Amino acid sequence: MRFVRAAATEVVGLFVGDWAQTAVSVAILALGWFTLSHIHVNGLAFVVVVALAVQLVYATTIEARERVRRA
Amino acid sequence: MYAQVLTFGAAFLGSAVESVEALTIVLAVGLTRGWRSPLYGTLAALVALAILVAIFGQLIVAKVPETTLKLVIGTLIVLFGLRWLHKAVLRSAGVIALHDEAKSYAETVSEIQGTAARQDWVGFTIAMKGVFLEGLEVVFIVVAVGGTSGGIHIAVAGGLLAMIVVAAIGVVVRKPLAQVPENTMKYAVGVILTSLGTFWVAEGMGAVWPLDFVSVLGIAAIYFGASRVAVALITRPRPVPA
Numbered sequence: 001m002r003f004v005r006a007a008a009t010e011v012v013g014l015f016v017g018d019w020a021q022t023a024v025s026v027a028i029l030a031l032g033w034f035t036l037s038h039i040h041v042n043g044l045a046f047v048v049v050v051a052l053a054v055q056l057v058y059a060t061t062i063e064a065r066e067r068v069r070r071a
Numbered sequence: 072m073y074a075q076v077l078t079f080g081a082a083f084l085g086s087a088v089e090s091v092e093a094l095t096i097v098l099a100v101g102l103t104r105g106w107r108s109p110l111y112g113t114l115a116a117l118v119a120l121a122i123l124v125a126i127f128g129q130l131i132v133a134k135v136p137e138t139t140l141k142l143v144i145g146t147l148i149v150l151f152g153l154r155w156l157h158k159a160v161l162r163s164a165g166v167i168a169l170h171d172e173a174k175s176y177a178e179t180v181s182e183i184q185g186t187a188a189r190q191d192w193v194g195f196t197i198a199m200k201g202v203f204l205e206g207l208e209v210v211f212i213v214v215a216v217g218g219t220s221g222g223i224h225i226a227v228a229g230g231l232l233a234m235i236v237v238a239a240i241g242v243v244v245r246k247p248l249a250q251v252p253e254n255t256m257k258y259a260v261g262v263i264l265t266s267l268g269t270f271w272v273a274e275g276m277g278a279v280w281p282l283d284f285v286s287v288l289g290i291a292a293i294y295f296g297a298s299r300v301a302v303a304l305i306t307r308p309r310p311v312p313a
Contacts, residue, residue, distance in 0.1 A: 026150075
């Protein structure tokens with residue numbers, strides 16, 4: 001049972017570290033889906049890339065600050 | 072061609088990193104308790120992982136329509152890649168410790184000690200659990216990247232080759248592979264997977280990329296640049312209050 005629980009935790013952990021960050025990433029992708037399915041402009045998808053990249057910078061710096069504060 | 076190279080590269084690097092971690096566990100058990108039980112445990116885990124690749128690989132290739140595949144699996148690859156990239160940034164900035172195989176080895180050895188009465192069962196279980204859990208990430212990379220790119224065989228070949236190389240080195244050196252640049256490899260896999268995932272998920276959304284698959288290089292440049300910005304922001308000296 002412990003092994004199954006560990007495997008399940010491992011599977012969820014593959015995709016989710018911080019639920020808030022995951023939610024933001026999914027929200028960016030959902031917004032991108034809505035936009036890209038309505039506006040067919042070549043290269044517009046790079047906006048989604050930039051949004052996800054900015055989210056990465058924001059989430060990592062916030063987590064780093066919190067870890068430093070806790071330490 | 073680019074897709075095949077990146078598929079093989081992601082599967083090879085991802086599998087190599089996880090194989091190094093699994094090897095550390097197997098070595099710790101084998102060198103402390105003898106080889107029979109951990110080798111059976113490793114074999115059992117590898118069979119289970121191969122079954123997962125066969126089942127999910129076949130399901131994905133044969134049953135899921137291409138657009139749905141790109142949208143759903145692409146999203147999962149983005150989340151998976153971002154998670155690796157997130158950790159790589161924090162490790163590069165010195166916020167979390169680099170993965171240390173020597174330390175993992177010592178921890179596993181200390182976990183095993185004091186279980187003499189059940190040593191065969193313990194050796195089997197620890198090796199199987201370690202290899203299976205580390206291998207889950209490889210299974211995901213191989214099935215998701217291979218299935219979505221249409222190159223499941225290339226991904227399987229990349230994963231298997233990495234495993235064989237790491238196992239061969241492990242047999243020769245018989246100690247944890249502490250010199251392997253695991254964190255750099257994880258960083259690279261994070262960038263590659265996030266880029267591939269974003270490319271496919273956007274295609275699933277109906278987007279058209281300029282220069283088609285070559286765009287992945289541009290996407291990777293953006294993610295890599297962003298990760299370096301994050302490291303620079305985290306490590307920059309803070310102004311001292313007057």
